[in-house]
Each structure stands twice: as C-alpha cells, then as structure tokens.
Amino acid sequence: MLKYVNDYCSNAMYLLKIDDDVFVNMPQLTNFIQNDLSPNYTHNLIMANVKKNAPVFRETESKWRVSPEEFSSNVYPTYCPGWRIIYSMDIVQYLYRQSQNTAVKYFWIDDVFVTGILAAKLKDVHKEIGPLTVTNTMVKRYLKESAKYSCFVFSSYSFDINQNGPLMEFLHKQTACFSMANLLDYWMNK
Structure with a gap:
C-alpha cells in the first residue's frame, strides 16, 4: 500500500x-478534511x-x-x-x-x-481519532434520536451491515457539523 x-x-x-467492516460518513469525512484537517x-x-x-x-x-x-x-x-x-x-x-x-x-x-x-x-x-468514531450501540441510538448525534466520521470496526441502509438514509438528511476544535481540545488534554 x-x-x-x-x-x-x-x-x-x-x-x-x-x-x-467500517462505515464511513463521507459527507462528514469530506467536511472534516477540507475545513478542519487540511488547515491544521x-x-x-x-x-x-x-x-x-x-x-x-x-x-x-x-x-x-x-x-x-x-x-x-x-x-x-x-x-x-x-x-x-x-x-x-x-x-x-x-x-x-x-x-x-x-x-x-x-x-x-x-x-x-x-x-x-x-x-x-x-x-x-x-x-x-476516537472523537470521530461511533460504536454500533451508538448508531442504534442515533437512528432514533436527533441530528445532534450525526457528527461522526467512522463507525467502529465490525459495523453491523444491517444498519447501513438506515444509517445512510439518516445521514443523507443531516448537514456536516464536526469541528477540529473539539479534537484539538481532546489532544491537548490527553
């Protein structure tokens, strides 16, 4: 590679x-790379x-x-x-x-x-990269709750493929919302 x-x-x-076996939230990944990662x-x-x-x-x-x-x-x-x-x-x-x-x-x-x-x-x-990751349990909650939970880029490994369709549909309705500032705070406090 x-x-x-x-x-x-x-x-x-x-x-x-x-x-x-990892789900990628492509709109959020694109937003993260263009607006947060690349400038820093x-x-x-x-x-x-x-x-x-x-x-x-x-x-x-x-x-x-x-x-x-x-x-x-x-x-x-x-x-x-x-x-x-x-x-x-x-x-x-x-x-x-x-x-x-x-x-x-x-x-x-x-x-x-x-x-x-x-x-x-x-x-x-x-x-x-932990703050950008959502677990399978969290995904099930996201599908039931509000858009405030759509700010993730990756699922954890062994993503439940049965959640793929519903999650894609859910994310299609959301807007990109992640900010590198959260990660910078996380890294500085580790």
Whole structure:
C-alpha cells in the first residue's frame, strides 16, 4: 500500500486506510478534511486509535502470541490498530522509505510494524481519532434520536451491515457539523 501510494498518488494530501467492516460518513469525512484537517494538519500525521505501552501477548493460546525471539520488549512502541487510519503524505513517504531500510527488522503484526516500529523515530505524529468514531450501540441510538448525534466520521470496526441502509438514509438528511476544535481540545488534554 505504501509503495503504491508513494509511486502513483504522491500528489494526494492524505491516505485513508480503512477496513471493509467500517462505515464511513463521507459527507462528514469530506467536511472534516477540507475545513478542519487540511488547515491544521497536512504534515506529520498518523490519525487513528493510538495504543501506548500496549503489552505484547505472550500467552500460547492467543492468535496474537509473540515470542520473545520475535519481539524482545514486553510492550509495543506507540502504534495504531489499522481498521481506520488517516496518514499525511509526508508520513506515507517516510514510512515507505523506512520499510525499505534493511536495518529495520520486519515484524508480522502489520499495524505494529507500520505505525509503531517504522514510525518510532517520529515525534508527536500519532493523533487520536476516537472523537470521530461511533460504536454500533451508538448508531442504534442515533437512528432514533436527533441530528445532534450525526457528527461522526467512522463507525467502529465490525459495523453491523444491517444498519447501513438506515444509517445512510439518516445521514443523507443531516448537514456536516464536526469541528477540529473539539479534537484539538481532546489532544491537548490527553
């Protein structure tokens, strides 16, 4: 992905990497990028759920088990789970260059490898995306209540596909309303 975007999309400002079970509120995403993100954060950005000091799973029964030989530390570097991430293009280019560095040892958990290990030397690039996200439980409430709840960009992972149609219909009637000021307050107080 990093190679493709670096080679063929180098004029883009951002890369959105998203899993197929995440709902994207496109009007709100467009509003957020144009009016809030672009004036403030066109560089040095990995925006996702930020995991700090996450423990390495050593239990033998976990599918995410990592042996000490694979990863010696008991905690991962700050990283982002990959179900929805916004990257600024300078970061995409940096991560791609780092991935080509033969001194960097490949690690099989791609989220940790790309947004953690490859990005480890970068300072203050990981920004929390939580305030832009709605859970499946919240979606059900949104469909029953007022427009004040339509200010989200992403669903959480494993979005209930049965909610897709009703949610699209609901959002079609709403106007974009998110402000980066809320995120800036959130980031400053973390």
